[in-house]
Amino acid sequence: MTALIFFIFAGIAVFCGVSLVVQKHPIASALSLIGVMGSLAVLYLQLGGEFIAAAQMIVYAGAIMVLFVFVIMLLNAGAEGTSLEGSPFAKYLGIFLLAAFLGLISFIIQAMLPARPGVVFGEWRGGTALEIGRKLFTAYLLPFEVTSVLILIAILGAIVLARKEI
């Protein structure tokens, strides 16, 4: 069951990831990204991160991506032109590089990590809101506060940038 769910949602994630890259229209890319995020949320659940899965949906899919979609719609961004500047050689080199990157990193991951019992859904459920909250407000209190300041600055920055005068 765990493996089945993993394969289904990993497949969706990869499919949507590819779609994100190859789709010409930004809205399609955005929807693909939402698909990736949703399937990742399921995988998080599988890995025992129920809070982070909910946060993934609320923050990423529900807020950040809505913002993206909103901006795409606002700017009424059209599909991207097909002609890519530069030589086709670069394109093939890039694909080759990507393949090499993935192959190498897969090899390294497979070869070097010690063999462990795999993931079974429900075996470890440490990622509850309780646990995360406890850790967040004790060990990670300072980063948390700093992050809140960061958010504040981001809000101010966004407001200043989006003003009419600039």
Add this chain to the structure above:
Amino acid sequence: MYSLWLIPIFPFLGFLVNGLFGRRFSKPLVNLFAVGSVALAFLWVVKTLLGLGALETKYVEHYFTWIQSGNLNISIDFAVDRLTAVMLMVVTGVGLLIHIYSIGYMAHEGGYYRFFAYLNLFMFFMLVLVLAQNFLLLFVGWEGVGLCSYLLIGFYFLEQYATNAGNKAFIVNRIGDFGFSLAIFLIVRQFGSLDFTKVFTAAGTMPVEAGVGILTTISLLLLVGATGKSAQIPLYVWLPDAMAGPTPVSALIHAATMVTAGVYMIARSAALFTHAPIAMDTVAVIGLATAFFAATIGLAQTDIKKVFAYSTVSQLGYMFLGAGVGAFSAGIFHLMTHAFFKALLFLGAGAVIHGLHGEQDLQQMGGLWKHMKITAITLLCASFAISGFPFTSGFFSKDAILVGAYARAPWMYWVGVLTAGMTAFYVFRAWFLAFTGEYRGHAHPHESPLVMTGPLMLLALLSLGGGFINIPHWLEPMFAEAPENPTLAWISAGVGILGIALAYLFYVARPKLADSFAKSMGGLYTLIYNKYFVDEIYNATVVEPMVNGSRVVLWRGVDAGLIDGIVNGVGKESRGLGRVLRLLQSGNIRSYAAWIVLGSVAVLLFIGLMGGAR
């Protein structure tokens, strides 16, 4: 806790407020912050000292660690002992009076808020200097007051001579500070600490044979620093020029407080100096020489502030003499009384200048007695005090030094007495020239307002009665007891009175006599009138070779040739290299990203080939 940190912080806040917002303030508001902050500091000093009582032992407050490096631990500590108590009272008390006086003196000057901001900043640094419990913090204060001195000498920065004088003071002080910092390095190296208590305890327990060499070196280097700050031979030349600043500055910084920092520092380091007899002798000789030398120059000056400036140098020489012969308490005693009467002299001179709309030349004065009686009387008090007239403050302190000198070597005493006579002569010469006879100038003299004369009168009282504050007795637990010898005291007092009488003879009874005397002494007079040509000699021997050497060797050769050559060569080669590398810099973000990917693939390949990151 007595919150010692509040003492310097008050003036600092005054500085911040006036410095940042003073431009928009009205003058009364500036006064409020400037004078109020110093008054608060003074009151806090009084409260603290009353609370601390007899101060049998040092009272230390530790705030925080400033520098922690290896074994060296330098913290921000303030401390109060009896010596500091005296200094605190002098600095804040006299400082407060001078601040009040400045309200009147600076009333018509531009840059009003700037002046008071600097003055407050000076108070802050001076108090840090006095309160410091280690050499580095003292050095902070030391440099800080130097900075304020520079700023205030150059206060009229539109005038070329003022900026030049400021530069001169700053540069000459650099030489002294260089010595001081070397001394600090040596202390760190030798004792591994800069804390006064630790250093002095360690110095006291050092074996004599092992310690005398290093202690002498440290003491001599400290002395270099002190000669710079306290205007002793050979670094005294900046002080007379420093009179370019406003007169209250001359009174506060260049007479009462900052220039005595060298004396304070030597007294503070007494534990080091007493273990280095050679250094002590050097201090005494330098002090005596300076006292005598400056007094002779003072005899012939015509600018009223210059007269008092040389007098300051001379009196500082006395203090050095006191310290050098081991009579530290006498030196500090003289420091205090000198702060009173010399501040009074300068402030009085300032009142005269103020009343004459900026005239400083004694030749253009005379007969001012009629116009400014309070100034004249208070200045007279100060003159008596500095001349060592019996039972004035100067009598007690100067004689304590001279008696101490006699105990060391009688010839020092006699030179000191001679200097005392000259001191009395030139001070009264200035007084007689200014206040008696006929008015020779063109301005319309008038008496100063109460805000100026008030501090004058207070200081006059202190100058007359300050000698009865028995500082040597108060300082007894810290320094060796000063010897007493009434006979010697009366001799020097007598010489002082003789000097006054001579001045009366020359400038009141027989005015012609002075000129004919000057003519008959032609060469000598020219020599001292031109201050022994010291500035010129320094110019010819130090400044000129330095400037020329810098220009020819350092600038043309080293800088333009070598350094610029290297820099330009690097630039040229970089440009050549850049011309090649520019091909990579396509300005296309995606190509950059591709390079990053290429790089990470290379790194991964490397990791894979090396068998992992374990």
Add this chain to the structure above:
Amino acid sequence: MNFLILSLIKAAIVAFVLLTALAYLQWIERKVIAHIQLRVGPYRVGPHGLLQPLADVVKLITKEGVIPSHVNKLFYIMAPWMAVVLALISIAVIPFGPEITIGPVTTWMQLTDLNMGILFVLAISSVGVYGVALGGWASNNKYSLLGGLRSSAQMISYELPLGLAIAAPLLLANTLSFREMVNYQSGYWLGFIPRWNVIPEILGFVVFLIAGFAETNRVPFDLPEAENELVAGFHTEYSSMKFAAFFMAEYANMVTVTAVATLLFLGGWHPPFPEPYSDVIPILVFALSGLIALYHGLHPARRMDKFTLPAVGLLFLGIAAIFGLSLFVPTLKAILMALFWFCGKIGILLFLFIWVRATLPRFRYDQLMRFAWIFLFPLSMLNLFVTSLVVALTSK
């Protein structure tokens, strides 16, 4: 496998009931609004228009689905179904009643329980905006686009006060699970005041309801589909089942919001009165309404009433009898009581939704935004702050 079969049965029941309820919710809305406006509403199809929903469904299914030529086909077709699916998913975690035992099976009256059911509902509702936004964009029509834009901006803005209003009862109950939240609200203060969160959190409840109105795009926050300025907003270009899907999504969202409000603030299925009194109330309600219907059936105002009203009256009396019977069958009682109170509360809230729709005019768009950011958001912050302060001070 037992678990799988049980889940399937429960899902089937819930789906059937819910979809029927959604269809009839529309009938109720039309009726209620009609009566508020002194009209009779749907009347022709079946007695009192009772078969109107059925007719509507038949009409919508059989109608030709027009796909305009200028639309982005994929998203145009995807959007309504996305909206309805996302709206229906939330029901999965909503409990309708306590744990019950039917024969050998013991189960909760809930499809599935999550430790963080409340977060789950929040997550799904935050994604729910895509249906509307995409539909508006894919229609390739300026009115629809504006509707979609407004909808996404509105949803993002009102999600903040919504989330903050939810956080306050969470703090009180110290849980993210709906079950525990309802359990926390069981019992009575002083023996007769229900320990519902709405009493300490009245401010949060109001904020939640207002934000809930906005999240479901209901009047006065129905800017995305404002007829008089945007024609019909995001669903201008939709027809037949795709249009129906949007409609269903809206009603499903309403049900979800009211159910969450009930669970978080109104004590879920717990009755507002202590045990023995609360048992009598449903019997009284149904019996009374049955009697009234019977009376009107005997004195008919219209011709048809002679037959319909007595039938309805008898139905109600029958229900009252079942409730009375259930007092002696504990299993049945647990199910019926919980359902009665839960559905009753939801019904009251839904009536409020409809009532507001019939009463209030629409916001202007800038007023809408200002209301969210300047008024509602600080209010919910204040509420959360005070609540957390109280919780922090009273907890050990």
Add this chain to the structure above:
Amino acid sequence: MIHNAVPTTWYLILSAILFGLGVAGFIYRRNIITVFMSIELMLNAVNLTFVTFSYELKQVDGHIFSFFVMVVAAAEAAVGLAIILTVFKNRHTLMIDDISSMKY
């Protein structure tokens, strides 16, 4: 036959694939918004790694890291989209190749 347990390395490889896709999107796409979304994809891939290791080590810290990543991504999206809006307002284009006045 599929084993019931999934090796953690598979999650990591999935994360690597997603990250690689993100890089590819970043390099190949010309629309600045899509490029931005590719970055988000990379961040998501990294989050998956964090959560996987959190499971592997049975510690919740990884979740907290990914939580921070989300928060920073939110801030980044707000500012980044505001910048994109401004750029579009001034240049009327979203193609990064056309926004090159700082190039030389």
